[in-house]
Amino acid sequence: MSNNLQKTNGPELGEPNFERFTVDAALLRELGERLVGKPHIALAELVKNSYDADATKVTIRFGKDSISVIDNGDGMSPLEFKNFWLRIGTTHKQASFRTERNRQVTGSKGVGRLSVQFLGDKVDIVSRSKDTGQAFSASVDWTGARQAGELVEAGALVRAAPNITSIDDQYGHGTVVTISLLKKVWYNTDLQELAKELWFLKPPSDLLNSENASEIPDVFDVTLDGVTESAEGTFTEQMNQALENWIAVIEGKLNDGRQGGPNEVKLTFRDGDSYPATFPTRSQALDKANFKIYIFKLSGKQTGGVQVGAAREYFKKFGGVHIYDNSFRLPFYGGDEQDWLQLEIAHSHRLNKSYLLPSNLQVQSGLNDLPTNSRIFGIVNISTSHERIAAGKDEIDKGRYLNVQVTRDRLIDNDAFEELQHSVRWAMDFYAMRSYERRQRTIASHRLDMPDTQEKVSEIREELFQISLSAPSELAQRLEAVSSHFEELEALEAQRKSAFEEERVLLAALATTGMAAIAMEHEMHKELTILNDIRRRLNEGGSVLNEPVLLETLNSWAERTANARKLFSPLMHESDREKRNSYNGKKLLAKIVDNSEVLLRGVHIVNAVPEGVKLPSATLAAWNAVFQNVLINAVNAMLEVEVRSIRCSGEFNDLGGAIYISDTGVGVRLKDSDDLFKPFIRRLEIPEERKALGMGGMGIGLTIVKMVADSVDCKVHFIEPHLGYKTTFKIEWSEL
Missing domain, CATH: 3.30.565.10 (Histidine kinase-like ATPase, C-terminal domain)
Structure with missing residues (x-):
């Protein structure tokens, strides 16, 4: 830059030619x-x-x-x-x-x-x-x-x-x-x-x-x-529009908790789907409380002109679960930073299983839907004055009741406060499980609602035909030639669909047998234990070969081993895997019950299927996959009931037939029972040890049932239970 540049000063205020800026109104x-x-x-x-x-x-x-x-x-x-x-x-x-x-x-x-x-x-x-x-x-x-x-x-x-x-x-x-x-x-x-x-x-x-x-x-x-x-x-x-954009609301109350009264929770989703639940207190140190918590989805378009970013900031500032003591708000609870329910901790530790809910209310990975404080707004109402009265003198002297600190900003951390935490957090975990279950159900239904390619091909052929009617003759001939190729495509699609159905049935049979193989492995472990015991006794010498007890053990061993092998019989022979037959319903069910004895032991099964019921043409492996899974599902539903009974019945006429399987288990909710046939949807939680034996609990047994039923043109669903039973499964078919 040149050093010869001269600095020039602007006009000064006092100069004669200086003019001010003016501003128009x-x-x-x-x-x-x-x-x-x-x-x-x-x-x-x-x-x-x-x-x-x-x-x-x-x-x-x-x-x-x-x-x-x-x-x-x-x-x-x-x-x-x-x-x-x-x-x-x-x-x-x-x-x-x-x-x-x-x-x-x-x-x-x-x-x-x-x-x-x-x-x-x-x-x-x-x-x-x-x-x-x-x-x-x-x-x-x-x-x-x-x-x-x-x-x-x-x-x-x-x-x-x-x-x-x-x-x-x-x-x-x-x-x-x-x-x-x-x-x-x-x-x-x-x-x-x-x-x-x-x-x-x-x-x-x-x-x-x-x-x-x-x-x-x-x-x-x-x-x-x-x-x-x-x-x-x-x-x-x-x-108040932001608060009206809730996706679910949780309402809970505890009455007479010190006298053993239970917690009651009602979860309601925006679409009206409602889930009630009750659960006991842990310490009976809290007598009364009630709460209402709204859950929000702060992504996607919000209704009522609410911007997503503004909603997020709003609930970060005012959200969370607030506690009111006789209408007086305790300032320490509520807001994004006050994590008294440990929701943020659960997220940071990536927990996916609840430590509060019983196994029958858990869903695998369900805690993934647990909301953070910035996605909820709730009010918990308590009364420390009531809790003092309900506690009595001895409990008051020990400080075993819900009370606030001297500063009146938070509650004393004792058994009563932990009981309050448990009541509210239990409800939050319950929401997470039901929300995740509903979401997986929606995903599964979308997978199943696949369009039929044959319908689309027919639409295209019809459209080509209509175009050809008004097209020049030369173009019409070319369109007709193209349309004829669709016939080949339809034939190939029919072959592909047939092959796919056969593979699907075989896959279902293999999956069913695979689950049975786990049970078989458990049986083999028991048999090896018996065998080792026999070897030990033989090695000890003596006249053990003449012992009646040893002979009885050997006979029982042989019988159990033979029964366990029956689990694999539907896949042992090529004809059972691939040959389609129109089986007698009563005889087939008897055979499947006999083959599945190792899984069904201890349950009384009545076979009341009429002799004249003929099942639609399918392989033995296919029908085994259907009925074995239905029977295992029924057995699992009766684990905690006194009367364990299954009844198989049926009906038939010139138009078709049906088979019913009823059990005395816990029952199903009919209004949305069709969802149970979707992958990984289950409402019955079986013990972990029974899962380990391959005896259900994964949410795929009934999915296999529907998959095979669809392949053999049958319909499956749960209906109003037959008299004396809690659940009735129906598989039906038409001869038309």
């Missing part, structure tokens, strides 16, 4: 009306100014030809009004982006106040400062500035007001901004749009209604005055 419109674009946004800017002033209460009052925004914020002194409000483009909010209440300020450009001219031509301001106690009134007339044509001619008439000692006769400090000479009529839809701009500033109403609402972090309440009931309802509904 039209800039008021540019900075005001066109900056915000819509009246409801302009009004929202005033409310946000109240928020930035650390107000906790704001009233928007609609008069005959005016709108007033009244707040209990920090207020302004006359000097602050002159230096900040009247100076366009001030950036003091950028320098201090956090208020004394630790709020992040909503404005920073210094032009939002000009947007009020979008609402009306006159603005009157009354304010009293929290810091100085000074009060003033001011009036701004936008029409005068526009008539003068110069922005610098705009201003406000400011008067000291020492006689003003309160704002709106209720607040010691704050501000009132009144816009008059309004430019529009406000309708319900306008108020709804206004609420869309403000909802995220207001905590949930349940928090605001507590006795110590002023202690809620960042409390901010916006109310309307001077509007119809309908308009107020529209505004309030939109302000």
Whole structure:
């Protein structure tokens, strides 16, 4: 860079030819009306100014030809009004982006106040400062500035007001901004749009209604005055819209817990699907509590104009599960950072199994659906005064009741508090399991709803035919030639489908036998134990060969080994695997029951299938896969009942037939029992030791049943149980 460049100074203020910039009053419109674009946004800017002033209460009052925004914020002194409000483009909010209440300020450009001219031509301001106690009134007339044509001619008439000692006769400090000479009529839809701009500033109403609402972090309440009931309802509904976007709600209560009363939980999903449950207390140290918790899905499009990002921030600030003691909110509980239910810990440890729920309510990996604190909002109601009365003197002396610390911000960590944690967290785990189960059910149903290619081919052929009718002869011939190739495609598809069905049936048979092989391995382990015992006794010498006990053991060993081998008989011979026959239903069931004896031992099975029932043509391996899985499913359902009985029955006529298998187990819920035929869906949890033997519990047995049934043109479902039984399975077919 050259050192010879000369520095030139700009014109100085005192020079004769110096001219100032002038600002046309039209800039008021540019900075005001066109900056915000819509009246409801302009009004929202005033409310946000109240928020930035650390107000906790704001009233928007609609008069005959005016709108007033009244707040209990920090207020302004006359000097602050002159230096900040009247100076366009001030950036003091950028320098201090956090208020004394630790709020992040909503404005920073210094032009939002000009947007009020979008609402009306006159603005009157009354304010009293929290810091100085000074009060003033001011009036701004936008029409005068526009008539003068110069922005610098705009201003406000400011008067000291020492006689003003309160704002709106209720607040010691704050501000009132009144816009008059309004430019529009406000309708319900306008108020709804206004609420869309403000909802995220207001905590949930349940928090605001507590006795110590002023202690809620960042409390901010916006109310309307001077509007119809309908308009107020529209505004309030939109302000609470984020809380209406729940996907599930958990309600729970404990009554007479010290007397052994159980916890009761009801889980309801948005689609109306409901799951009730009861469970015992652990220590009987808590007598009474109730709670309601909403679960949210904060991804994808939210309803009611709620933005996902805003919703996430909202529940991060106000979410979690809050505890109220006789309507007094305990500040330590609730919010994203207060993890008293250890939900965040479960996520950080990637837990997928609940340590609270019994095995029959668990679903593999179900805890993956456990929500975090930032996806829930809930209220737990307790009464430490009631707990003290219910505890009695001895328990009080030992401190064994639910009580708050001296600081009244949290509960004493004792057995009673752990009982409260257990009650609420149990319900959360219950939700996670049911949610995961429902999600897997949906995924499975989507997999099964595959379109039929033959239908699509037929549609294409028909469309080609219609085109050929109006096409030139040469093109019509070519279309006909192309259409003829579809016949070859259909034939190939039929062959492929047939081969696929055969492979599917064989796969089902192999899977069934594979599960039986695990049971066989267990049996072989027992037989080897017996064999080793015999070897030991023989090696010890003596006349053991003549012992009746030894002979009985050998006979039992041989019989059990032979029975275990029967599990594999449907796959031992090629004809049983591949040859299709129309089997006699009664005889086939008897054979399958006999082959499955090692799995069904101890259960009384009645074969009442009529002699004339003929099953649809299929392989022995296929029918074994169907009935063996149904029978094992029935046996598992009877593990904890006294009467263990299965009855096989049937019916037939010229149009088709059916076989029924009924059991005395725990029963199924018929309204959604078809879901049990989908992969990995189960509502019955069997003991781990029985799972280890390959005797069900994986959620694929009934899936195999449906897969094979579909392949042999049969329908399977659960029906109203036959008299004397809890569950009835039906497989039916048509001869048409």
